[in-house]
Amino acid sequence: MLCTLSEILRDADERHYAVGAFNCLSLENVMGALEAAESLRSPIILQVAEVQFPEAPLELMAPIFLRAAERSGVPVCVHLDHGKSIETCVKAVRLGFTSVMFDGAALPFDENVRTTQLVTRIAKAAGVSVEAELGRVGDSGVDTADVFTDVDESVRFVEATGVDALAIAIGNLHGHYVHTPQLNIRRLIEIHEANRLPLVLHGGSGTSVEDFKACIHNGICKINVATAIQRGIMKAIRERMATDPDVGYIPLKQVMIDASRDVVAEHIRLFESNSRV
Numbered sequence: 001m002l003c004t005l006s007e008i009l010r011d012a013d014e015r016h017y018a019v020g021a022f023n024c025l026s027l028e029n030v031m032g033a034l035e036a037a038e039s040l041r042s043p044i045i046l047q048v049a050e051v052q053f054p055e056a057p058l059e060l061m062a063p064i065f066l067r068a069a070e071r072s073g074v075p076v077c078v079h080l081d082h083g084k085s086i087e088t089c090v091k092a093v094r095l096g097f098t099s100v101m102f103d104g105a106a107l108p109f110d111e112n113v114r115t116t117q118l119v120t121r122i123a124k125a126a127g128v129s130v131e132a133e134l135g136r137v138g139d140s141g142v143d144t145a146d147v148f149t150d151v152d153e154s155v156r157f158v159e160a161t162g163v164d165a166l167a168i169a170i171g172n173l174h175g176h177y178v179h180t181p182q183l184n185i186r187r188l189i190e191i192h193e194a195n196r197l198p199l200v201l202h203g204g205s206g207t208s209v210e211d212f213k214a215c216i217h218n219g220i221c222k223i224n225v226a227t228a229i230q231r232g233i234m235k236a237i238r239e240r241m242a243t244d245p246d247v248g249y250i251p252l253k254q255v256m257i258d259a260s261r262d263v264v265a266e267h268i269r270l271f272e273s274n275s276r277v
């Protein structure tokens, strides 16, 4: 069943687990992810980021996500990840997304507030949830030590914008980690104590089990995972090609569905969102 982000995160917030938000770039991705969520009785968030539009155009992914959500027996949120402009967020709202992220983290604080306020007004009028980001979640290899989310700024930002969920930077990075990161759980606890809203961890792939557990027990209610799914699918394809070089397209599609299912299932268990619905 199709849900908004705030609906899906309410229970996670109350019962201290996180809902996985999986970047899905193909039908195989979506089918595998939904199979995992349904068999484990878990809520799930399907998302696509603006930088991924060349491979997975928003207007093509929207009907796939929405039909998959509507025919599913578990709660499914259809979310725009890292929308870079008001226009992209509005387009997602018009296409039926139930949640949008406006990513103004690279903007000066006041501009991030102003633009997020506008996105929130528009999205809320359409019954759509909003996620925003404060602090910088960098890309692998970049030192993020000085760009952790500031606690006082987070309070001002949340009060001024009225967002439903806030993505924070606590040492997490997007993409392939060279070393397993050490997240700043102290900063997470401070942000959580200062704000009463669900927090979001981006860059989920490659995080240690200890950090995942510390996150979900201290206010992180949504965890984004992209790279791990892509890696899992590629590993499965390589293995299949090695043992069966003449494998056909249709069986290979099934390999991709199964790999997507397995990676998503592993993260659902890690995030403790299984057996919740």
Ligand code: 13P
Pocket (backbone or CB within 6 Å): 023, 049, 081, 082, 173, 174, 175, 176, 201, 202, 203, 204, 205, 224, 225, 226, 227, 228
């Ligand atoms: P990873 O690719 O590191 O899993 O990050 C995903 C993400 O945060 C998408 O917004």
